[in-house]
Amino acid sequence: MTDCLAPPAAEVVAANVAAALAEDLGTGDVTASLLPDSPDIAYLLCKEDAVICGRPWFDACHRALDPEVRIDWRIEEGERVAKGTVIATLAGRSRALVSAERASLNFLQTLSGTATVTAQYVDAVRGTDARILDTRKTIPGLRIAQKYAVRAGGGMNHRIALYDTVMLKENHIRAYGSLTGAVNASRAQHPSLPLIVEVETLEQLREALDAGCTRILIDDFDAETRRQAVRIAKSAPYDGRIPLEVSGGVDMTTLRAIAEDGVDCISIGALTKHVRAIDLSLKLGPPPG
Template structure:
């Protein structure tokens, strides 16, 4: 059985708010079906029904404990473990009404976050050995950004900016408003010197301008392969020495991922980690697990 969670989850208050919202929409004024049960002590087990990377234990636990503070959950895996289809990953003890009322909300968190971690792990595996980091984006399920970005970390990925407040990101419209990359960077540095500054460029000329002016990271968005390799050659050449990391976004899938990484970029950001969620199939069943 696992000794605990090695990944830094969001603050307890964030998890509690997620759980409160989930239970409010699912149970509302009361679980009509669960009220038929006699509220007796019972057991349950959690079955993983497809290969995956597990993520979401803190939310699963919080749902059950919100309905039964005395519920006991014994995990047989850790966050980030790769689990085979057909594995019992936890057993539970509590009152049957609470166990069945918590079932759907707890599984919704677990299936969604495990789905995010699982797809992230696939992308991380695909670039292993290149030195390229896999990043997420802000294309998340509303209200679950912190949870999904946590799941990305569980899957071995890294987080891009969390929201609009923790980094400045200059894109086409901002650069157009200021007339040039350099002018936009200068304005951003003047107003927010404490924040990371990411600049999206569309041409090699803009890339050179961003490198000369200085920023935290440069996003080369939708560059074709030849232009991307030229961008890497420039950014990592003698003049700039790779001081400013290059990020690629757009046109990235499993067929193009490895080649992009091997071109020498530092980061690849992929909206599909959190946007195209394939929920992992889990089942919570009352009674002892198969085999006792």
């Protein structure tokens, strides 16, 4: 489990789960009503190598339908597990186990998918100083959950939303006539918020370094220009005080080279946008073996 993996707020999980169960159950699970409502057991099987994430949502789904359900996890949140691992066992009412199955697995599979791919990107830059960041390209309604999953995979969060960080781009700079003008306006109106500035040229990079900000985003620089940007930002008089972030054109084929150029952060929309759910299965009965 990563050191920065703080648990999500209970109200966030509760709201996500309430929406998911309302969507799935509607007026009631007509198929589960065919089952005898008797005590039963189940096990949760991971069918591929993965980083598991989403236990709070999984638990909340089942406890919403059966407050007395017992869930015994065999792994920690954020733990890497191998294909074929039984990661939890459950004991509760048979109808509730079946009715909560899909919603609970949807959360666990989706968030484990984000955590797993994040871990792959983190592994790919290991040994460099680059940190892997997410973006706001998230599934609507699941942003906090997906950003939590990024942390579970060893990544770090970019801004959560539009309210917690000022991020100046081309349109903002144009509106104020210069990058420095936009930075000054931002500092005047939002002095306590982090400030990220996106630059398109080395000239703008120098202007952003002189103006001062929390981080500079060099978006879609070619490799040579990116290396020049790193040299400028890390040499006197700037001495690496303002981190450089790369975004755009990042995938597994380009990631390592970008990290080795010396940038501080690499933000990747694919962590939360291109989600492939991890293959998990909840089966009634005792676990095998």
